[in-house]
Amino acid sequence: xxxxxxxxxxxxxxxxxxxxxxxxxxxxxxxxxxxxxxxxxxxxxxxxxxxxxxxxxxxxxxxxxxxxxxxxxxxxxxxxxxxxxxxxxxxxxxxxxxxxxxxxxxxxxxxxxxxxxxxxxxxxxxxxxxxxxxxxxxxxxxxxxxxxxxxxxxxxxxxxxxxxxxxxxxxxxxxxxxxxxxxxxxxxxxxxxxxxxxxxxxxxxxxxxxxxxxxxx
Amino acid sequence: xxxxxxxxxxxxxxxxxxxxxxxxxxxxxxxxxxxxxxxxxxxxxxxxxxxxxxxxxxxxxxxxxxxxxxxxxxxxxxxxxxxxxxxxxxxxxxxxxxxxxxxxxxxxxxxxxxxxxxxxxxxxxxxxxxxxxxxxxxxxxxxxxxxxxxxxxxxxxxxxxxxxxxxxxxxxxxxxxxxxxxxxxxxxxxxxxxxxxxxxxxx
Numbered sequence: 001x002x003x004x005x006x007x008x009x010x011x012x013x014x015x016x017x018x019x020x021x022x023x024x025x026x027x028x029x030x031x032x033x034x035x036x037x038x039x040x041x042x043x044x045x046x047x048x049x050x051x052x053x054x055x056x057x058x059x060x061x062x063x064x065x066x067x068x069x070x071x072x073x074x075x076x077x078x079x080x081x082x083x084x085x086x087x088x089x090x091x092x093x094x095x096x097x098x099x100x101x102x103x104x105x106x107x108x109x110x111x112x113x114x115x116x117x118x119x120x121x122x123x124x125x126x127x128x129x130x131x132x133x134x135x136x137x138x139x140x141x142x143x144x145x146x147x148x149x150x151x152x153x154x155x156x157x158x159x160x161x162x163x164x165x166x167x168x169x170x171x172x173x174x175x176x177x178x179x180x181x182x183x184x185x186x187x188x189x190x191x192x193x194x195x196x197x198x199x200x201x202x203x204x205x206x207x208x209x210x211x212x213x214x215x216x217x
Numbered sequence: 218x219x220x221x222x223x224x225x226x227x228x229x230x231x232x233x234x235x236x237x238x239x240x241x242x243x244x245x246x247x248x249x250x251x252x253x254x255x256x257x258x259x260x261x262x263x264x265x266x267x268x269x270x271x272x273x274x275x276x277x278x279x280x281x282x283x284x285x286x287x288x289x290x291x292x293x294x295x296x297x298x299x300x301x302x303x304x305x306x307x308x309x310x311x312x313x314x315x316x317x318x319x320x321x322x323x324x325x326x327x328x329x330x331x332x333x334x335x336x337x338x339x340x341x342x343x344x345x346x347x348x349x350x351x352x353x354x355x356x357x358x359x360x361x362x363x364x365x366x367x368x369x370x371x372x373x374x375x376x377x378x379x380x381x382x383x384x385x386x387x388x389x390x391x392x393x394x395x396x397x398x399x400x401x402x403x404x405x406x407x408x409x410x411x412x413x414x415x416x417x418x419x420x
Contacts, residue, residue: 071247
């Protein structure tokens with residue numbers, strides 16, 4: 001929407017948006033132009049009536065309830081966020097161990113993969129575990145990991161694994177949940193009854209370790 | 218000349234309350250809500266002329282402000298930033314209302330987000346402001362403003378009623394200063410025309 005500059009001048013004069021020099025120049029014009037002066041006075045009167053008729057503040061009905069509702073909603077939002085991030089963290093570890101070929105890899109213990117859940121926005125948004133580093137005791141095994149956004153998953157590739165004998169027993173885990181221990185920097189995977197199955201952590205040399213609790217006792 | 222400043226409460230400055238709110242202090246945010254709820258509610262009410270919906274929109278504006286607080290850098294006054302959020306919330310509502318009135322949706326109810334456990338949201342009358350009712354001139358002015366387009370209505374309210382500067386209006390309405398001036402000029406011309414009879418009778 002285009003408005004002639006002289007109209008802008010009138011508006012800026014009315015609203016006190018001119019500097020001293022501009023205002024003096026415009027007031028000279030006003031005094032020389034009776035039509036412009038009448039227009040300016042009419043608009044000034046309009047502004048005065050608007051301001052006197054419409055309240056800047058309007059009393060809020062049920063003001064205390066208004067405030068308390070906002071507090072309740074904020075509390076709910078924060079609770080939802082906590083639950084959501086807890087679910088994301090749990091799901092990422094669980095998904096990792098639900099990969100069938102990873103269970104096979106764990107059984108033959110040929111590779112260790114350091115996976116760290118970082119609570120940054122990218123991880124939260126993609127809802128998958130981010131692979132930060134990998135380690136394979138067997139130098140013939142190459143471990144690669146990446147996030148597949150389309151599949152909504154973390155993919156681990158283990159190249160160079162020896163063929164498994166046909167009678168090899170493959171161990172898998174029926175993971176139903178997880179429990180993170182920040183102090184110990186570990187995650188415990190839990191079975192259907194909440195029993196610990198596997199502990200993921202790092203050893204004293206900061207190397208990733210997996211403790212399989214299902215074969216003990 | 219309308220003043221373009223935050224309410225002088227003689228209390229904690231807005232920015233201090235904002236910083237505390239950004240650190241998660243909901244009580245500090247509650248003070249900001251109390252400080253600005255009247256102005257936000259006046260804006261939403263004057264824009265849509267319905268107390269119930271205006272109450273909900275004002276609340277929505279504060280909720281969105283809380284969510285967006287981490288992004289608030291303090292480059293502008295808090296209330297200017299809050300007005301921009303109020304503008305967006307109100308325009309979203311107006312857009313949805315227009316779609317509903319165009320017949321694309323049968324559901325004419327406004328979506329409400331009510332806390333779990335709340336029995337009901339109090340509802341006020343959808344009647345115009347009592348002060349305006351008592352004033353024939355005020356009622357005529359309110360009716361004339363209601364005939365303006367949303368953009369013209371808002372620019373007049375922000376300038377004449379809320380007293381924002383051109384720069385603050387441009388920021389709130391996300392438009393240029395030139396657009397602010399053009400809208401103000403045409404809105405005032407239109408109001409002059411609509412209130413011509415009122416002027417003559419009052420003179």
